[in-house]
Amino acid sequence: MLGRAQPDAALSHAHTVFGGPMIALPPGGLRNMKWREVMDAVRRRVFAARHDRKDFGAAVVIGRELERKRITSELHDGLGQALTLIKLTIEDARIRLRGGRTLEARELLDAAVIRICEAIGDVRQICNELNPVLLERLGLVASLASLCARVDERVENLSVRFDCGVQDAEVPGNLRADIFRVAQEALTNALRHGSAKTIDVRLHCTEHGLSLAIEDDGVGFDTLCTATDPDFDGGLGLIGMKHRVEAAGGTFVVQSSVTGGTLVSAIWSV
Ligand SMILES: Nc1ncnc2c1ncn2[C@@H]1O[C@H](COP(=O)(O)OP(=O)(O)O)[C@@H](O)[C@H]1O
Ligand SMILES: [Mg+2]
Known part of the structure; x- marks a missing residue:
């Protein structure tokens, strides 16, 4: 398990050149750190160096990295699980169809369609968070x-x-x-x-x-x-x-x- 000192050490290796922000995160980036520890480290760094544009910039870039982590987990835990469930439901329906139990198969397929619609909604929401489509389309x-x-x-x-x-x-x-x-x-x-x-x-x-x-x-x-x-x-x-x-x-x-x-x-x- 990572100790508190490690996220701090990682942050101190983040170099910022302002005016064309250039941040070098430590090898592996923030991937292996626990969410809570990274957030604590970012917050400590922001408070410790509120008047230093360089450190402030580094904290903001790390904030973006955290946002990516959140979206990755939404894709993995949310959408990934929804798709697995849909696959299992359709497989189940196929087995029942082979056994001639068409009514049960139909119910399962209906449920799968509802879950697919929900998953489409999730994808839209995630994409919209990443890049507000509306903004480009509607102004x-x-x-x-x-x-x-x-x-x-x-x-x-x-x-x-x-x-x-x-x-x-x-x-x-x-x-x-x-x-x-x-x-x-x-x-x-x-x-x-x-x-x-x-x-x-x-x-x-x-x-x-x-x-x-x-x-x-x-x-x-x-x-x-x-x-x-x-x-x-x-x-x-x-x-x-x-x-x-x-x-x-x-x-x-x-x-x-x-x-x-x-x-x-x-x-x-x-
Ligand atoms: N409109 C608001 N009404 C009440 N409290 C607010 C409002 N905006 C911000 N805050 C307070 O400021 C804190 C920091 O907000 P923010 O930086 O957006 O972080 P987060 O929303 O992730 O907590 C919030 O946790 C809340 O305590
Ligand atoms: Mg907020």
């Missing part, structure tokens, strides 16, 4: 509208409003994926952590630039505590959003308090 504004509508429909007692004052042509191509990802993460946080009843997503061109805001009326949180507590047990969502926005020259701000409500905003001069 940013329609994709955001569709994201908001989907969350609004799927979650009971929640209202998601989308207020948009821009057209796709006004949004530089390099910012589209960033805007979509920030909105997606902030919406997820509002639901998962805030238990919000109302979420407002706003995208506008202002005198200061292109402005994105996601505001929820959920439980809120202590941003100071989250930013300074080295034992904070959260993920890399807020850090990832900040890095994304700042890497494209924007400004990222999170306002929240334990009395309730969270406002995530990003602004890019265009």
